[in-house]
Amino acid sequence: MPPSTQLSRIHQLPSGIRHIIARNATCATLPSIITTRQLAHAATRPKLGALANVYLSQQQRSITIKQLDSGRDNRERVVILGSGWAGFTVARQLNTKKYQTVVVSPRSYFAFTPLLASTAVGTLEFRTALEPVRSRRTKVEFVQGWADDVDFKNKTLTVEQAVDDPTQGLALTQDRHAGETQEQRALEKQSDIEKGKTFDLAYDKLIVTVGCYSQTFGTPGVRKYAFFLKDVGDARKIRNRLLACFEAAALPTTPEEMKRQLLNFAVVGGGPTGIEFSAELHDLINEDMAKIYPELIKYHKITVYDVAEKVLPMFDEKLAGYAMDKFKREGIDIKTKHHVEELSPGSPYERNNLKNDKDFRLFTLKIKEEGELGVGMCVWSTGLMQNPFVHQALSNVRAVPDNLRLIESAGDPSFAKDVAWKVKKDERSGSIITDDRLRLKVVPQGKNDKHVAAIVDDVYVLGDCGIIEGTRYPATAQVASQKGLWLAKRLNKQDLDKAGFKFKDLGTLAYIGNWDALFQGGKWGRLQGYIAWAIWRGAYLTRTVSWRNKILVPVYWAVNWLFGRDISRF
Amino acid sequence: MPPSTQLSRIHQLPSGIRHIIARNATCATLPSIITTRQLAHAATRPKLGALANVYLSQQQRSITIKQLDSGRDNRERVVILGSGWAGFTVARQLNTKKYQTVVVSPRSYFAFTPLLASTAVGTLEFRTALEPVRSRRTKVEFVQGWADDVDFKNKTLTVEQAVDDPTQGLALTQDRHAGETQEQRALEKQSDIEKGKTFDLAYDKLIVTVGCYSQTFGTPGVRKYAFFLKDVGDARKIRNRLLACFEAAALPTTPEEMKRQLLNFAVVGGGPTGIEFSAELHDLINEDMAKIYPELIKYHKITVYDVAEKVLPMFDEKLAGYAMDKFKREGIDIKTKHHVEELSPGSPYERNNLKNDKDFRLFTLKIKEEGELGVGMCVWSTGLMQNPFVHQALSNVRAVPDNLRLIESAGDPSFAKDVAWKVKKDERSGSIITDDRLRLKVVPQGKNDKHVAAIVDDVYVLGDCGIIEGTRYPATAQVASQKGLWLAKRLNKQDLDKAGFKFKDLGTLAYIGNWDALFQGGKWGRLQGYIAWAIWRGAYLTRTVSWRNKILVPVYWAVNWLFGRDISRF
Incomplete structure (x- = not known):
C-alpha cells in the first residue's frame, strides 16, 4: 500500500486506534515497494540492517492495527483481561456475532481450580482441569500477554506478550518486575516496544478479570x-x-x-x-x-x-x-x-x-x-493478595475519559472534566469497587468527598479483583462465574440497565477425603458424608466445561479407583 | 547391637557384602547405645555434630546391608540395570518367589517408546506411554539411581542415587560427568560416598540393560x-x-x-x-x-x-x-x-x-x-550412541571373577586366573558381545588371540547395549523385549543351558499419518494403508502393559478424534 493511501485510511479508523497509527506514522516515509519479506532478509545484512530494523520494529506495532481490523466486521471489540473463572465465562458466553471477543491473558487456558488438588496427587490427570482459551468450536480471539497499562481516555490497552513466560502455570506471588528500579523498568519498556514485545490494543469494552496473586504475608522463604x-x-x-x-x-x-x-x-x-x-x-x-x-x-x-x-x-x-x-x-x-x-x-x-x-x-x-x-x-x-496490575494501572486515571458519567454529584455536573479521578477501591482488600452492573467506579483524587463519584462506561471489573459496592460476596469461583455469566447475558441482550447483579448462593462444598465431603447452603441445607461426596463429584462434573473433560474426568476417577494412581515422575 | 555382635555376624553374610562392611568397620567403635534418632538430633548441635556425622554417614552405607537382607528370604538377588524394554520386561516376568528382583535405574518408569511421538503432539496423554517400575501388583524392588561401577569379582555394584536427577525424563546425549577432570571426579566420588549419595549393592545375578544415548555426531549446538x-x-x-x-x-x-x-x-x-x-x-x-x-x-x-x-x-x-x-x-x-x-x-x-x-x-x-x-x-x-557406562564400567575386568568360565581355550584351561580380561565388544557399534544365552563375554586384554574367550556366569547383557555374537539383530524394542522375556523364562525355569535365544521377527510397523501406516514382515508380508494402520494401533494397544493404559489409550484416541487435541501449555 503506498504511504498516501495508508495515511488516508487512518481517518476511517475508530478513534481508539488512531493515536497508535499516529505514533507509527514514520513508517509511511519508507518506500512502499519494499515488502516485509525483503526487509526481513535485508535485516540479516549489516548494511541494510539499520534502516530495515527501524521499519520492522515499527511495522510490528502497526501490524496490530491490521490484525485488529481484519475479521472485526463492524462488531464492537470486547477485550477481556484474564482467563480465570470470570474472564473465561464471559469469553465463552459472549455472542461473537455481536462482539469481537479478545482475551488477553498470560495463561493460554482456563484452570478448573476445584479439581487442582485432585490433579496434584494424581486422582486426575492435569489436563482434565484445563480448558484452552482457543478452541475449534468458539470464535474467541486470544493474545497471550500481560496487560501492562490502560488508557481509559483513548480506550487502549498496552500488552506485553507472554508466550514464553517462565511463570506460566505457576502461582504468582509478586509483581513480575519486582526489584527493578524505575529507570531499569523504563529502559526495559522502551526496549520491549522496539522489539515488538509490547504493543497497544484498542477496545470498545474492557472487562478486567485479572484475579489475585497468592498471599505469603512476606514470610521469609x-x-x-x-x-x-x-x-x-x-x-x-x-x-x-x-x-x-x-x-x-x-x-x-x-x-x-x-x-x-x-x-x-x-x-x-x-x-x-x-x-x-x-x-x-x-x-x-x-x-x-x-x-x-x-x-x-x-x-x-x-x-x-x-x-x-x-x-x-x-x-x-x-x-x-x-x-x-x-x-x-x-x-x-x-x-x-x-x-x-x-x-x-x-x-x-x-x-x-x-x-x-x-x-x-x-x-x-x-x-x-x-x-x-x-x-x-x-x-x-493462605489466601489472596491484590494483583499488582490493579495498583499500577488501575489507580489514578490519567485523563478523563469521554464516557465518564457522574452518578453522585455534590453540585454542578459539568465539573467531571475538570477534576482528577482515581479508581475507587475497597479499603480492606484493595479490590476495585464497581456498581451493581460491574462497572468501574471512580472518585476524585485526593479528596474524601463521599458524595462525588462517577462510573466509567464500558469498563467492567469482576472476579477476585472486583467487588460490588456495599456487598461482601466472597472471592470464590462461584461468585466470579455468576458475575461472568450475568455480564455476558446483559451485553448480549444489551439490557445492562434493566437490573443489577445479585449473587445466588448455591452452597459451599469441600472434599475431606475417603469418599466424604461437606456441603452447606443451597436447597439441601447441610450435608456431610457419602451423599455430600456424591454432590461434590456431581457438581464439579456438571460444571466441567468441555465434553472432552466430562468424559475424561469420570474415566480417570474409575481407572484410578480400580488400578491406583500413577506414580511415574518426569 | 553391641559392636562385637555386629562384627561376629559379618561372617555369616554373603561374600559380596563382606567387603562393604569391612570398609565401614569403624562404625562398630561407637557406643552402641546411641540410636539413629538421637544421633540425627545430635547432628543438629555443633558440639555433638562431628562425631554423630561420621557415624551417620557410615551408617548410611551399612543400612544398605540391612535393606539388602530384610525381605530377601534366601532368594537369589537379581539386580537389573535399566528400566527400558529389556530391563522392564525381565523385571516384570521374573518369578519373585525364586528371586529378589531389584531394578536400578535413573528413571522410575518404563517408557513405551512407540507411543512417544503420539504424546508429543497430544494424540495421547504422556502418562499413557509410561508404566511405573514400582507397582502395587508386583514385588519388584526399585532403587532410583545410576549404576556407576561393577565389581565382578565381589559381585557388587556401585550406585549413585538419582531421585532428583535433573535429566529425568530427557534423552541423554553425553556422560553426566562430562567435562570434569579426573581429580574433580575423584573428589566428587569421595564426597558422594560420605553423603550417602553413592552406595554399594551386592548381586547374585546382574542383568545389564542400560540402553543407549542419543547420537548427535558432535554436531555443534x-x-x-x-x-x-x-x-x-x-x-x-x-x-x-x-x-x-x-x-x-x-x-x-x-x-x-x-x-x-x-x-x-x-x-x-x-x-x-x-x-x-x-x-x-x-x-x-x-x-x-x-x-x-x-x-x-x-x-x-x-x-x-x-x-x-x-x-x-x-x-x-x-x-x-x-x-x-x-x-x-x-x-x-x-x-x-x-x-x-x-x-x-x-x-x-x-x-x-x-x-x-x-x-x-x-x-x-x-x-x-x-x-x-x-x-x-x-x-x-539420528540414532544411538553407546552408553558411557559401557565404556567406563564394562571394559577392563579388574579382578578375575570366580565364576569366569573359559569357553574357548588355546591350551591349558587353568590360565584363566592369571590373565587380565576385558569385556568383548562389537567393533562397529561398541556394544557388548554376549553368547546366545545373553551372558557377558570376555577376552584377554591387549591380546588379539581369537581363540581365547570366557564368559562371566550370572552377568547378562541385553537391550540396545548388548549384541549376541555372530548376529545382527537390530537395536529395536522388539529384540530387547524378546530377549528380556526369554531370559526371565530361562531364569524362572533354571534351564539356561537348554537352548540359545533366537529372535523371531514379528514385522516392522511405522505410522505415516492420516490413518495410514506401513507394515512389513511377519505372516502378513507387506501392507500399507488403513489395514496397516489398524494393525499399528492394535499391536501397540495389545503390547501396552497395564490395564490402566489399555483403557486410557483408546479413550484418548476416541476423545481426541471427536473433540480435537488439547492445546493448553503449562
Missing part, C-alpha cells in the same frame, strides 16, 4: 521454597515433589530420621484448598503409597497449620467440627493458632552435613509455637 | 538446542514448544517472516522415530491447528533431513516409496543426502536485532546443501 496450589503447574510441581519424597525415603542409604522428615508434609492455610489438598494427599498415601511403599508408611505425617482459631471458616461449627474429628481419626493434625515464621532450604541435619545447597532434600519450617521442623514439602495456601 | 524424542520429558518439551510456536506466530506483532520461521519445523533423521513424528505433527497441524489458527496454516512447513539416500531403511523400496509419495502429496519435504552442520539459537534476523539470547525465539539450522534456515524447532533422531 515462602515465595521461593513453598509449593502453591493455584495453577496447574503448581499441581505438577507438588505431584513430582511428593512422589520424589517417597522415592528418596526409599533409598537404602536414607537414615530413619531423614525418612521421617522427607515424609513430613506441612500444609499452611486451613481454607478449602488446604483442607482438600490434605484430604487428597491422605487418600493417595492411604490408598496407593501404603501398597507401593509399605515399609515407609509409618514415617508419614500430614499437618495443617493456620493462624486462625478454626479451619474452614465458610462452614458452620458443626460441619467444620465433623471435618476436624475425621482428620484426627485419620492422623492428620490440624494446628490452629500456629504462626509460620520462615521456610528455608535444608533441615538442620543437612545444613550441618552437606557442603552445598544443591544437595539439600528437606526444608525447615519455623513455627513460632513449635520451633524448627524438617519437612519434605510445605504447601502454602 | 545439537545437544543444547535440538529437541529429542527418546523419553517422555522430551515429548513434553516438544508439545510445549510446538504449541508455543503457533501462539508466538499468532501474536499481532509477529512479522510475516517470523511467522514463517516459527512454523518451520525440521526433523533430522529419517528412521521410524523421525518419520512417525513428522506424520503425527502433520496430523496435529492438519486436524487441529488448521481449525484453531486458520490464518497461520499457510506459513507452516515440515522438512525431514537425512544424510542417507533413502529414509525408513528397514522397509523395502516399495513401502518406503509409498511413504515418500504420501509425504510429498501432504507437503512434507523429505530431503535425503542432506547434512546438518550446526544448530544455533536465534535466526539471522533476531541475532541482528535483539540484544540478548533470552529474547531469541527461533533457531538457525545450517545445512551444508542449503545454508542457514530459521526454524521454530529442530527435532533430532
Whole structure:
C-alpha cells in the first residue's frame, strides 16, 4: 500500500486506534515497494540492517492495527483481561456475532481450580482441569500477554506478550518486575516496544478479570521454597515433589530420621484448598503409597497449620467440627493458632552435613509455637493478595475519559472534566469497587468527598479483583462465574440497565477425603458424608466445561479407583 | 547391637557384602547405645555434630546391608540395570518367589517408546506411554539411581542415587560427568560416598540393560538446542514448544517472516522415530491447528533431513516409496543426502536485532546443501550412541571373577586366573558381545588371540547395549523385549543351558499419518494403508502393559478424534 493511501485510511479508523497509527506514522516515509519479506532478509545484512530494523520494529506495532481490523466486521471489540473463572465465562458466553471477543491473558487456558488438588496427587490427570482459551468450536480471539497499562481516555490497552513466560502455570506471588528500579523498568519498556514485545490494543469494552496473586504475608522463604496450589503447574510441581519424597525415603542409604522428615508434609492455610489438598494427599498415601511403599508408611505425617482459631471458616461449627474429628481419626493434625515464621532450604541435619545447597532434600519450617521442623514439602495456601496490575494501572486515571458519567454529584455536573479521578477501591482488600452492573467506579483524587463519584462506561471489573459496592460476596469461583455469566447475558441482550447483579448462593462444598465431603447452603441445607461426596463429584462434573473433560474426568476417577494412581515422575 | 555382635555376624553374610562392611568397620567403635534418632538430633548441635556425622554417614552405607537382607528370604538377588524394554520386561516376568528382583535405574518408569511421538503432539496423554517400575501388583524392588561401577569379582555394584536427577525424563546425549577432570571426579566420588549419595549393592545375578544415548555426531549446538524424542520429558518439551510456536506466530506483532520461521519445523533423521513424528505433527497441524489458527496454516512447513539416500531403511523400496509419495502429496519435504552442520539459537534476523539470547525465539539450522534456515524447532533422531557406562564400567575386568568360565581355550584351561580380561565388544557399534544365552563375554586384554574367550556366569547383557555374537539383530524394542522375556523364562525355569535365544521377527510397523501406516514382515508380508494402520494401533494397544493404559489409550484416541487435541501449555 503506498504511504498516501495508508495515511488516508487512518481517518476511517475508530478513534481508539488512531493515536497508535499516529505514533507509527514514520513508517509511511519508507518506500512502499519494499515488502516485509525483503526487509526481513535485508535485516540479516549489516548494511541494510539499520534502516530495515527501524521499519520492522515499527511495522510490528502497526501490524496490530491490521490484525485488529481484519475479521472485526463492524462488531464492537470486547477485550477481556484474564482467563480465570470470570474472564473465561464471559469469553465463552459472549455472542461473537455481536462482539469481537479478545482475551488477553498470560495463561493460554482456563484452570478448573476445584479439581487442582485432585490433579496434584494424581486422582486426575492435569489436563482434565484445563480448558484452552482457543478452541475449534468458539470464535474467541486470544493474545497471550500481560496487560501492562490502560488508557481509559483513548480506550487502549498496552500488552506485553507472554508466550514464553517462565511463570506460566505457576502461582504468582509478586509483581513480575519486582526489584527493578524505575529507570531499569523504563529502559526495559522502551526496549520491549522496539522489539515488538509490547504493543497497544484498542477496545470498545474492557472487562478486567485479572484475579489475585497468592498471599505469603512476606514470610521469609515462602515465595521461593513453598509449593502453591493455584495453577496447574503448581499441581505438577507438588505431584513430582511428593512422589520424589517417597522415592528418596526409599533409598537404602536414607537414615530413619531423614525418612521421617522427607515424609513430613506441612500444609499452611486451613481454607478449602488446604483442607482438600490434605484430604487428597491422605487418600493417595492411604490408598496407593501404603501398597507401593509399605515399609515407609509409618514415617508419614500430614499437618495443617493456620493462624486462625478454626479451619474452614465458610462452614458452620458443626460441619467444620465433623471435618476436624475425621482428620484426627485419620492422623492428620490440624494446628490452629500456629504462626509460620520462615521456610528455608535444608533441615538442620543437612545444613550441618552437606557442603552445598544443591544437595539439600528437606526444608525447615519455623513455627513460632513449635520451633524448627524438617519437612519434605510445605504447601502454602493462605489466601489472596491484590494483583499488582490493579495498583499500577488501575489507580489514578490519567485523563478523563469521554464516557465518564457522574452518578453522585455534590453540585454542578459539568465539573467531571475538570477534576482528577482515581479508581475507587475497597479499603480492606484493595479490590476495585464497581456498581451493581460491574462497572468501574471512580472518585476524585485526593479528596474524601463521599458524595462525588462517577462510573466509567464500558469498563467492567469482576472476579477476585472486583467487588460490588456495599456487598461482601466472597472471592470464590462461584461468585466470579455468576458475575461472568450475568455480564455476558446483559451485553448480549444489551439490557445492562434493566437490573443489577445479585449473587445466588448455591452452597459451599469441600472434599475431606475417603469418599466424604461437606456441603452447606443451597436447597439441601447441610450435608456431610457419602451423599455430600456424591454432590461434590456431581457438581464439579456438571460444571466441567468441555465434553472432552466430562468424559475424561469420570474415566480417570474409575481407572484410578480400580488400578491406583500413577506414580511415574518426569 | 553391641559392636562385637555386629562384627561376629559379618561372617555369616554373603561374600559380596563382606567387603562393604569391612570398609565401614569403624562404625562398630561407637557406643552402641546411641540410636539413629538421637544421633540425627545430635547432628543438629555443633558440639555433638562431628562425631554423630561420621557415624551417620557410615551408617548410611551399612543400612544398605540391612535393606539388602530384610525381605530377601534366601532368594537369589537379581539386580537389573535399566528400566527400558529389556530391563522392564525381565523385571516384570521374573518369578519373585525364586528371586529378589531389584531394578536400578535413573528413571522410575518404563517408557513405551512407540507411543512417544503420539504424546508429543497430544494424540495421547504422556502418562499413557509410561508404566511405573514400582507397582502395587508386583514385588519388584526399585532403587532410583545410576549404576556407576561393577565389581565382578565381589559381585557388587556401585550406585549413585538419582531421585532428583535433573535429566529425568530427557534423552541423554553425553556422560553426566562430562567435562570434569579426573581429580574433580575423584573428589566428587569421595564426597558422594560420605553423603550417602553413592552406595554399594551386592548381586547374585546382574542383568545389564542400560540402553543407549542419543547420537548427535558432535554436531555443534545439537545437544543444547535440538529437541529429542527418546523419553517422555522430551515429548513434553516438544508439545510445549510446538504449541508455543503457533501462539508466538499468532501474536499481532509477529512479522510475516517470523511467522514463517516459527512454523518451520525440521526433523533430522529419517528412521521410524523421525518419520512417525513428522506424520503425527502433520496430523496435529492438519486436524487441529488448521481449525484453531486458520490464518497461520499457510506459513507452516515440515522438512525431514537425512544424510542417507533413502529414509525408513528397514522397509523395502516399495513401502518406503509409498511413504515418500504420501509425504510429498501432504507437503512434507523429505530431503535425503542432506547434512546438518550446526544448530544455533536465534535466526539471522533476531541475532541482528535483539540484544540478548533470552529474547531469541527461533533457531538457525545450517545445512551444508542449503545454508542457514530459521526454524521454530529442530527435532533430532539420528540414532544411538553407546552408553558411557559401557565404556567406563564394562571394559577392563579388574579382578578375575570366580565364576569366569573359559569357553574357548588355546591350551591349558587353568590360565584363566592369571590373565587380565576385558569385556568383548562389537567393533562397529561398541556394544557388548554376549553368547546366545545373553551372558557377558570376555577376552584377554591387549591380546588379539581369537581363540581365547570366557564368559562371566550370572552377568547378562541385553537391550540396545548388548549384541549376541555372530548376529545382527537390530537395536529395536522388539529384540530387547524378546530377549528380556526369554531370559526371565530361562531364569524362572533354571534351564539356561537348554537352548540359545533366537529372535523371531514379528514385522516392522511405522505410522505415516492420516490413518495410514506401513507394515512389513511377519505372516502378513507387506501392507500399507488403513489395514496397516489398524494393525499399528492394535499391536501397540495389545503390547501396552497395564490395564490402566489399555483403557486410557483408546479413550484418548476416541476423545481426541471427536473433540480435537488439547492445546493448553503449562
